[in-house]
Amino acid sequence: MSAPLDSLDEQQREAATALRGPVCVLAGAGAGKTRVITHRIAHGVDTGAYSPGRVMAVTFTTKAAGQMRGRLRALGVExxxxxxxxAAALAQLNFFWPTVARDSAPAIVDNKVRLLAHAADGIGLDLDTPTLRDVAASIEWRKVTMRSIETYAADRPGGxxxxxxxxVADLQRAYEKLKDERRQLDFEDVLLACAGMLEAEPRVVQAVREQYRHFTVDEFQDVSPLQHRLLELWLGDRRDLCVVGDASQTVYSFAGADPSYLLDFDKRYPDARVVRLQTSYRCAPEILEVANELMRGRPGALRLSAAGAGGGERPVPQVTAYPDDAAEARGVAGAIAAQLRAGADPRTIAVLYRAHMQSAELLGALAAEGIPATVLGGRRFFDLPEVRQAVLALRGASVAPMSSGFVDSVRDVLRSLGLTEEPPPAGGAVRDAWEARRALLRLAEEAPAHTTLRVFTDQLIARAKDQHEPAMRTVTLSxxxxxxxxxWEHVHLVGLAEGLLPxxxxxxxxxxDEERRLAYVGVTRAARTLSVSWSRGSRGDRSPSRFLAEIGTRTLHAVDARATSVARSRPSAAATGRPTRSGRVR
Structure with a gap:
């Protein structure tokens, strides 16, 4: 057996040894899809079926792509x-554009909203920033779904x-005109221009298809019509394609994602090998029961089972009702404080919610308990001013001989920048800066023996490039x-009330259905414990989410008596959006 396959289970091994496409891997939450992708590529290289330079592995975020490259390096594949x-489309544009157009490639728009504001001024529109952002989103959706401005206006008559x-159509035209005058492309234009170049230039498409023979696409449920068209152009009439995804985690339909490409893959390729990964190595059985109930009967849903019983206590996920949002935030903060007192690492705890506006109350409640928290989706770790300052200072220190050990040298540099032995009070920018510097010190403490400052700073720069960010010792809000x-080990899913989720x-x-899939994503982020909560709101007019009723008493334990009735009464199909036996909603 090839070494890359040693650690895989039977289903994972089946997927990893299917080296010739078409292959469709339906991978549930925690089923090891990234492991399968990287081990499949490594196995192909190990057996001589693939040449590394002719393999393209496509994913949806720069961070995921960096992590994939890291895992492949660990398997000996470069x-x-x-x-x-x-990134793939931009690289092809930059390479071929000078030959095709006899000019350098256009610049990329760095701020679509600002350019839209200039376009609006040009046609006499005075718009606030939220409206400009919404128009920017409408432009993105129009392009990734491959609609013209006229078709968009017909399909979205509400404006x-x-x-x-x-x-809106006038503003979009003005935006496109201004962008052309400035010789710029926006993010979506990169895909459109690359696809157009491949369609129009036989020499280019031949060169690309000669370069890349084997394609793997991760998160295939999130592919848009434009991305799928580009993939078709890369492939041509070849069939060496492996797609990996989970229809239950389609949560970007609003941005043009179309799960039908995943769900109908075996219709497009009747001879495709379809492998289902339904063993979750992440979630406790009790959490998987909640997830399975939530997605019961949905198109493409996988029935997940836990890899093993595991160790330690695994409480039944609980649902708690609160009188208002402030009480919910205090209750969640109190529960997290108890977990920390019991020995939990704050890095293993997350509070998840539907909308950003829910974070403020939670941050205040956590700060009142003295619990540091980080809101996910803010500035990237290596873009933080204090981190950039620290990396520069460490780089400068690396040119001089170390007067003490490596870790002590890193500590001395960080102390000079403000790192103290004891953390400042939780909440606020000062504590955030302290946590960032402490995370850098922790990386130094975890580095191999005989590491030098020069090597350490090189590694920090490489991590920044791959977006391989260290976890700060804070609770995550997201x-x-x-x-x-x-x-995360412990997840608190808040706001399970009608009007919030869904x-x-x-x-x-x-x-x-999209909201249900979002709830499913939240549930399946939890490895060991899951708590769910909702509040009646400041006016007491909120009701519990229909999703709580769908999950039921068998899998959720009601902590507050006021929530008990949630699991006992099941709403009709019209209320839940579940289809009747005919497949229609009443």
Whole structure:
């Protein structure tokens, strides 16, 4: 057996040894999809089936691509193009554009909202920033779904905010005209321009297809029509394609993601090998029961089972009702304080919610308990001013002989920048800066013996490039969208009330289904413990989320008597968005 396969289970090994496409891997939460992708590529290289330079592994975030390259390096594989769709398309544009257009490639728009504001001024529109952001989102959706401005106006007759559809179309035209005048491309144009170049230039498409023979696409449920078209152009009439995804984690439909490409893969390729990874190595059985109930009967849903009983106590996930949001925040903060007193590492705890606005109350409650917290989705770790300052200072110190040991030298540099032995009070920028510097020191303490300052700073720069960020010793607060792809030992899922999850504007069957998948993502981020909560709101007019009723008393333990009735009464299909036996919503 090839060494890359030694650590895989039977289903993972089946996927990793299917070296010729088409292959579809349906991988549930915690089922080891990244492990399968990287081990499959390593096995292909190990057996001579693949040349690393002719493999492209496509994923959706720069961080995920960096992690994939890191895992491949650990398996002894170098030279694989592990990139996002945009990074791959931009590289091809920059390489071929001078030959095709006899000019350098256009610059990339660095701020779409600012450019939109200039375009709005040009046609006499005075718009606030939120409206401009919404129009920017409408442009992104139009392009990734491959619609013209005219088609978009017909498909979205309601317009954007107070702007009617005609004025939105006028603003989009003005934006495109201004962008062309400045010789710029926006993020979505990169994909459009690359696809157009491949369609129009036989020499280019031949060169690309000669370069890349084997394709793997991660998170295939999130592919948009434009990304799928680009993938088709890369492939041509070849079939060496492996896609990996989970329809239950489709949470970007609003941004153009189309899960039908994953769900209908075996229709497009009737001879495709389909492998289902339904063993979760992340979640406790009790948590998987909640997830399975939530997604019961949904298209493409996998029935997950735990890899083993595991060790330690595994309490049944609980649901708690609170009288208002402040009480909910205090209750969650108190529960986290108890977990910390019991020995939990704050890095293993997360509070997840539907909307950013929910974070403020939670941050205040955690600070009142003296618990440091970080909101996910803010500035990247290596972009923080105190981190950039520290890396520069460490780099400068590395040119001089070390007067003490490596770790002591790092500590001395960080002390000179403000790191103290005892942390400042939780909450605020001072504590955030202290946590960032402490995370750098912790990386030094965990470094191999005989590491030098020069090597350490080189590693920090490499980590920054791959977005391989250290975990600060703080509790994580995150929206459900930002939490996708991550995991924690202990998860507190808050705001399970109608109007929050599902969100108030989710009115159609498909929109409610997307909200259900978001809840599923939240549940499956938890490895050992899961707590769910909701509040009646400041006016006492909120009701518990329909998703709580769907999960039921068998899998959720009601802590507060006021929440007990949630699990006992099951709403109708019309209320839940669940189909009837005919497949229709009443």
């Amino acid at each position: 030279g694989v193009a592990a990139r996002t769709f945009h 954007v905010g107070r702007l009617g559809a005609d004025r 929206t459900l969208h930002a939490a996708k792809g991550l995991e 969100i108030s504007y989710a009115g159609t069957f498909d929109e409610v």
